Amino acid sequence: MKLYSYFRSSAAYRVRIALNLKGLAYDYAAVHLLRGGGEQLMPEYRRINPDGIVPALVDDGLVLQQSLAIIEYLEETHPNPPLLPSTPGDRAYVRSIALQIACEIHPLNNLRVLKYLKHSLNVTDEAKDAWYRHWVTNGFDALEPRLAGDPRTGQFVYGDTPTMADLALVPQVFNALRFNVDMAAYPTIQRIYDEALRHDAFVRASPEKQPDAE
Amino acid sequence: MKLYSYFRSSAAYRVRIALNLKGLAYDYAAVHLLRGGGEQLMPEYRRINPDGIVPALVDDGLVLQQSLAIIEYLEETHPNPPLLPSTPGDRAYVRSIALQIACEIHPLNNLRVLKYLKHSLNVTDEAKDAWYRHWVTNGFDALEPRLAGDPRTGQFVYGDTPTMADLALVPQVFNALRFNVDMAAYPTIQRIYDEALRHDAFVRASPEKQPDAE
Incomplete structure (x- = not known):
């Protein structure tokens, strides 16, 4: 897996915690939100995430956006330990x-x-x-x-x-x-x-x- | 079920569509977001939803908040027709x-x-x-x-x-x-x-x- 992240982004931070709790290794791809007006707005990154925001997670060719959707995905594909209750x-x-x-x-x-x-x-x-x-x-x-x-x-x-x-x-x-x-x-x-x-x-x-x- | 709603609230509108698609009947409790400074901020409604926003859905004594959490709940408790794909x-x-x-x-x-x-x-x-x-x-x-x-x-x-x-x-x-x-x-x-x-x-x-x- 590869996580497009910025160290201070709250949304990326959420996904980093989820990956760690699930014990999943990942490559870290830094996207600087300020440099040059914001690397997240550049065409290279927009091809990964058209929204121009971090995070994005790439898993086996699938490109996933929106931190809570990514966390739900991790929960469905790697259910243990669970990040949601059972009822x-x-x-x-x-x-x-x-x-x-x-x-x-x-x-x-x-x-x-x-x-x-x-x-x-x-x-x-x-x-x-x-x-x-x-x-x-x-x-x-x-x-x-x-x-x-x-x-x-x-x-x-x-x-x-x-x-x-x-x-x-x-x-x-x-x-x-x-x-x-x-x-x-x-x-x-x-x-x-x-x-x-x-x-x-x-x-x-x-x-x-x-x-x-x- | 009872839905606390305001006709123009986008978040309440989402839940109304979900309830209709699932074929679930519900009572409509109107919360006027403007009248008297906003009924959603009054103590009566805050007891239902401490966030002071609509919607809230009451199902069999359970009080549910946040439109997307409510929709996920309806999806889990009434899976047909599905509102999410299968993979x-x-x-x-x-x-x-x-x-x-x-x-x-x-x-x-x-x-x-x-x-x-x-x-x-x-x-x-x-x-x-x-x-x-x-x-x-x-x-x-x-x-x-x-x-x-x-x-x-x-x-x-x-x-x-x-x-x-x-x-x-x-x-x-x-x-x-x-x-x-x-x-x-x-x-x-x-x-x-x-x-x-x-x-x-x-x-x-x-x-x-x-x-x-x-």
Whole structure:
């Protein structure tokens, strides 16, 4: 397998964790999201992923896009260890948390959006950072009581082993810390993040351990 | 089943199509996203969905959130007719298109984001509409050649029957048309949209057919 990745991309980070948890080896192809206006927008990469975003995973000639679709694919092709629970209701719960992060928080805060705010709407750096924090805190404000109050919450989001929900949560927290979001109001989220960072599959997937880390 | 919905919500629209395609009857609970600052933000609804967004589906006491998690749940609990292909590679393809719309286009253009642009960043209505069109055209520019060039494209995104990808695509096109996005550059997307609107399950799910339509 070959993963097209950028060390700081949250979406690529999710897939790296999944690959590590499943014990799957892969080649790392770095796509620099800033250099020369963004290598992800170049024709060479667009042939791999027409969306012009990372990650993309190539498995035996198949080119796969969208981090959560890639994770579902890995789950179907390499079911052990499972990244989803066994019952439909609990699977929906885990997926809903992954999707809350992937659809309600992350899309508003990724690089191309922050660039548009700055260059097309001419917002100040201060307003841009406030925008970032607004969507993270808005999302975490909803997520924290949900996790704190759910009996399924364990060392991880669902019980004591990682699921797809943790694969979305950990990169989002990493990103929030980079933007100095105050995590004091989110003790359950912070605790799960701390737990994950004691787990080898998460550590090896972290941005600073990637070949293209700066 | 009971669906918490708003007639114009793209995410609720996706789930309505899924329920219709699966032939599942449901009660419709209208949540008005504008009235009184938004009923979705009131404590009554937050008890159903702490995220304060629609849709939510209640099935036999289970409360489910996030449209794509709900659709996966319906797929697992009511597998016929299937909304995903049978092979992992094709399932990943269909999911990646649904996610491209759900993660790269829709989150940037939903009501709460447009409200933030207007009220917190004080952008003009013109700049807000340009923002809207930017993210739709950015997404459709990537999607159109993908669909036009893929041999799996049929009357629908994948073959001649609807899948999860069409459930995401149709509401997004509906929404784009409302904002006067010029669809001339997207003939394949437009053709699939037109095809879907000849399909009873899609027609009955459309915003103007809902009890809370205005």
